[in-house]
Amino acid sequence: MEILKNFGFDPVMLAAQIVNFLIILYILKRFLYKPVLDMLKKREDTIKTGLKQAEESRLLLEKTVEEEKKVLSKAQEEAKKLIEDAKNQALEAAKEVEEETRASTERMIVEARNQISQETKEAEKRLAESASGLAEQILSTSLKEMFPEKDQKTIVDNALKRIKK
């Protein structure tokens, strides 16, 4: 105890120093370490979140670019197909039109032929009728003085029958 006294040991001062240190410990813990550590944690979280978001964005961008490529190639394929289809359709349409035209022309030709033949027949008929009338007139005029009226009629009818045959 004497040694401690020589070193200036004072129980009251010792207690005061202990209390003083505990107060300082509390103040530093509550108002220095906690805010600083919280700030560091917050910053670490922010950086982690930022890095995670950047990584996600990078992956999304890569995915989007890949999808864009896919969509573009699909669109190109579809465009090619559409052009091919359009070409085929055009060719088919042209063929159809050609065939229709050909059929219509043939039909028109047949109709025209029929009409011509019908008209020819009618003309021939009319010509025959006109020739019969003319022959009757010629015969009537020429036989008028040579045969009686009854014979005249028989002769003319016979002649006309022969002509008509």
Next chain:
Amino acid sequence: MVSFAAEPIIRLGFFSFTNSFLDTLIVDGLLIGLVVALNKKLADIPGKLQNLMEMAVETFYDLTESVAGHNAGKIFPYFMTFFLFILLANWTGLFPGFSTVGFYEGEKTKTLVPILRAATSDFNVTLGLALVSAVATHIMSISTIGIKQYLGRYFSLNPVNLYVGILELISEVTKVVSLSFRLFGNIFAGEMVLATVGSIFAFLFPLPFMMLEVVVGLVQALVFSMLTMAFMAVLSTPHHEEAKEVSTK
């Protein structure tokens, strides 16, 4: 001649307001000033002071984590506070006016009573710090590993373990003695050296000794705080985990 005991400046009843206690209050003021200044400008984008404190806190926390692992959160405040308090107490003693400016006491042989004296050159301060360190270590040990394991460290039915336990108990006492006397001895001796050299050569010659004391102040603060951290880490680790660590090494 500088006395071992801190000199009282004012007597308030049974409480002697000593020159080392005044330095303790100065250290408190510096630390509280630091806290206030930091909290005033605490922002997401740190200023110079915040940057410095963040760097210090992060470094010390990482160091604690590397030694104490998951107990770092509990140990870190003690580690850092011991370091800051002792460092400032050691370094303030090197300021001009400390141990040199004072008043004379005594009628026949007048002795100089300095108004200011480094807090850690007072045995009451270093013993107080060592006691806080020891008590906090044991409380932390009980709360972390439980009373059964804590007592199992010192008491056992196995005679060999009981013998080791008794040695451990003695070492707990010597820890307090060594922590307090190491710090007190180093800082007090430093003051003595500076006072002696300063009384012989007033200019230039004391400078290397001052530089040495700056280093000694830093080293002693580190030694005290790191030993406390190590004791806390060891006593907060269960026996079987310690055995595992040893076997993996």
